[in-house]
Amino acid sequence: MPIYRFFITVLVLASHLLPLTVLGQQPCSGVLTGRVVGQDNGQALPGASVYVRERQTGAVADTAGQFRVTPLCPGNYTLTIEYIGYKTLTVSATVGTDLLTTMPTVRLVPDNHTLQEVVVTEHRSxxxxxxxxxxxxxxxxxxxxxxxxxxxxxxxxxxxxxxxxxxxxxxxxxxxxxxxxxxxxxxxxxxxxxxxxxxxxxxxxxxxxxxxxxxxxxxxxxxxxxxxxxxxxxxxxAMPTAPGLGGELNLVGATNGRQQTASGLIEQALGGPLTGLSWRVQGTLKKVGYARTPDYFLENSSYHETNYSAALNYTRKNAGIDLFYSQFATRIGLFRGAQVGSLADFYAAIARPEPLSQPGFSYALDRPYQDVQHDLFRLRAFVRSDRWGR
Structure with missing residues (x-):
């Protein structure tokens, strides 16, 4: 093939391909507009969001409900339109070869949700x-x-x-x-x-x-x-109401008197056929030895406690009963240096800078002492009637 014919063939092919290449490189310049209103009252919904799924882009409606999405190429698109308080709507739109495409007015349906009530209560003593x-x-x-x-x-x-x-x-x-x-x-x-x-x-x-x-x-x-x-x-x-077993333990110590205290309780509310029945048992042990001043111990200043209590409660819708019993038992040593037999001994004790007897530390509890036991019992019941009250 002569060389000049080869160049003529190349020029002809280039003249056919060039328009296609330029056309493929032209940017999309289509514009899609529309308006979003509420179906209930026809009022504009400013701030409604419009999302074009295929292009992963979107727009926000202005104060008149108008939106404008650009740039778009000719073709079919899926739009997702959302607004708070209204149901999300998905619609289709077609953008033609014209620069501006206006779609029909979009009407969103109200989405009414009834919130569950919130009850705020307080236990007041x-x-x-x-x-x-x-x-x-x-x-x-x-x-x-x-x-x-x-x-x-x-x-x-x-x-x-x-x-x-x-x-x-x-x-x-x-x-x-x-x-x-x-x-x-x-x-x-x-x-x-x-x-x-x-x-x-x-x-x-x-x-x-x-x-x-x-x-x-x-x-x-x-x-x-x-x-x-x-x-x-x-x-x-208050006595437990939710079925289950629970408890609590307290351990307390103190340096002066080398106090040792342990207190615990265990309680349970029953379920099934015994729903409404609950019980609690509590107890405290305390042991304290001689109290210490900066220079010496106070003889016979120790004290011991053994306390316990029990409670039983049964409550139904219209009736209930509860029992409570406690015992407080203590022995309290009285400082011997404060015991006097006459007025002269009293004045001498006040004038004395230190007690005559200064023993070391001890948990011992001797005379004189208080021995106290206090028992408490309570029974309480109620019946509730629509006619007579409680």
Missing amino acids: EAQKLLQVQTDLSGNALNAVRGQSLGESLKSLPGLYSIQTGPSISKPVIHGLYSNRIITLNNGVRQEDQQWGTEHAPQIDPFLATRITVIKGAAGIRYGSDAIGGVILIEPA
């Missing part, structure tokens, strides 16, 4: 139901004073202090009043154990309580006419 000045020990604040007597525990609350006889007897004082000017309710039962002098402290195991509430001032008269100083409420935890 008997004391919290009254509009009065009150403070309480609970949670971490109560855990911080575990192992101390009731009087010592309450000293952490503002406005309260105690009259103390030795390291073991502590009597609560509210605004300067104590003894029979203060009422102590142990699990709803009035405690009659601290009216007979400064050496008689409340005979209550603080480990019984999950909350100790103090009501100050005249508002306590609701609990009795002699509650001029206030009221102390010892409130145990």
Whole structure:
């Protein structure tokens, strides 16, 4: 083939292929527009999102509900349109060879969901139901004073202090009043154990309580006419209701007196045919030896406690009964250096810089001592009637 014919053939082929190449490289410049409104009221839905699945691009409707997607090539597309409170809609759109394609108005159907109700409840104690000045020990604040007597525990609350006889007897004082000017309710039962002098402290195991509430001032008269100083409420935890077995163990130690305290409880709520029946058993052992001053030990200042309680509860829809029993038992040694037989011995003890007897540490508990046992029993039942009430 002559050389000139070869070049003519190449030029002819190039003239046919060049338009195809240029056409394939032309960018897509199509525009798709439309409007999104609500089907219920026909109002524009500003902020509605329009997503073109094939191009992985989209647009957001303006304040008039208008949207504009560009650039698009001629062809068929799938659009996903979403707006909060309306059902998601998927539609098809065709973009022609014209630069601008306007699709029919898109109408979204409202999507109404009824949310489940949210019920907020609070367990309010008997004391919290009254509009009065009150403070309480609970949670971490109560855990911080575990192992101390009731009087010592309450000293952490503002406005309260105690009259103390030795390291073991502590009597609560509210605004300067104590003894029979203060009422102590142990699990709803009035405690009659601290009216007979400064050496008689409340005979209550603080480990019984999950909350100790103090009501100050005249508002306590609701609990009795002699509650001029206030009221102390010892409130145990509510009995368990969800079926299962649970428990708690507290171990407390102290350096002065080398205190050793262990307290635990175990409780269970039954299920099946015994649903509504629950029980709890609790006990505390405490052993404290001679108290130490900076220079010597106080002879016979030790004390020991053995406390326990049991509760049984059965509650149904219209009736219920609960039983509670506790025993507080303690032996409290009395410091021998404070025992005098005459006025002369009393003055001599005050003038003496140190006790005559200075033994080493011991857990021994000899005479003189207090031997206290306090038993408490409570039976409570109710029947509820639509006609007669409770």
